Amino acid sequence: xDEKNNNMSRVWLPMILLICTAALAAGLANENRATPLPxxxxxxxxxxxxxxxxxxxxxxxxxxxxxxxxxxxxxxDARSAEYFEEGHLPMAMSLPETEFDDKCLExxxxxxxxxxxxxxxxxxxxxxxxxxxxxxxxxxxxxxxxFKSGYESWVEAGLPVEEGL
Numbered sequence: 001x002d003e004k005n006n007n008m009s010r011v012w013l014p015m016i017l018l019i020c021t022a023a024l025a026a027g028l029a030n031e032n033r034a035t036p037l038p039x040x041x042x043x044x045x046x047x048x049x050x051x052x053x054x055x056x057x058x059x060x061x062x063x064x065x066x067x068x069x070x071x072x073x074x075x076x077d078a079r080s081a082e083y084f085e086e087g088h089l090p091m092a093m094s095l096p097e098t099e100f101d102d103k104c105l106e107x108x109x110x111x112x113x114x115x116x117x118x119x120x121x122x123x124x125x126x127x128x129x130x131x132x133x134x135x136x137x138x139x140x141x142x143x144x145x146x147f148k149s150g151y152e153s154w155v156e157a158g159l160p161v162e163e164g165l
Contacts, residue, residue, distance in 0.1 A: 047130050047148060056133045057145045059118060061157060064089075064147040068159075073116040074107075078128035079151070087161040089120065089154060094165070097121075097128040100135050113140045120147035120154075 051058055059067065067073045068090055076095035077088045084094040095103050111117070117136060121129035133146045155161065 047124065047127060047146070050130055051133065051146050051148075054134055054137055056130075056137060059145045059147045061147075061149055061153050063145075064118065064120070064149075064154070065157075065159060067116075067118050067145070067147075073118045073145070074111065076117065076119045076132060077151070078119055078121040078132040079126075081165075083122070083151075085164055087151070087155070087163050089151070090160055090162050092120075092162070095119070095132055097131045097135075100132060104135070104139065108139070111141065113142055115141060116143045116145070117141055118145045118147055120150040123150040123152035124148055126150060 048058055068075065071091065075089055075092040077084045077092045078095060078097050079088075080096050080098070081094050084092075084096075088094070093107065095107065119129045119133045119136070121127075121132075129146050129148075129150065133144045136144050151161075
């Protein structure tokens with residue numbers, strides 16, 4: 001029986017250590033993100049509260065539709081270029097969160113600090129639009145609006161989309 005317990009401890013001890021190490025690594029990686037993922041709160045609520053802290057206004061679907069129809073805002077899609085190419089809001093420009101620094105250099109000459117800007121991503125559970133909005137505010141843009149429910153709600157509402165670049 002002693003040998004059986006010894007064999008079990010050889011299996012369980014490394015497994016427990018591996019699980020603890022993985023949990024610690026995941027926690028550290030999360031804390032080192034620009035915006036750590038919440039452990040227990042609804043993501044959409046986090047996006048809304050962080051937007052409020054940064055002074056970024058939230059737009060729901062009816063306002064986003066009006067913004068697109070008015071045609072006076074710059075509209076940025078924070079999703080990857082691949083998703084943008086598959087479909088995006090009318091008149092939107094691709095500004096992926098992962099490429100913000102490079103793309104911002106391209107778009108900055110077109111913008112003034114007071115420029116009306118709307119940013120969106122996939123939907124309420126996506127933080128890419130929050131990150132891009134935050135970066136724009138940090139660059140001095142003062143009229144940034146985050147379309148919280150994003151592309152998914154736009155498509156579900158049957159509103160028009162554009163494809164390609």
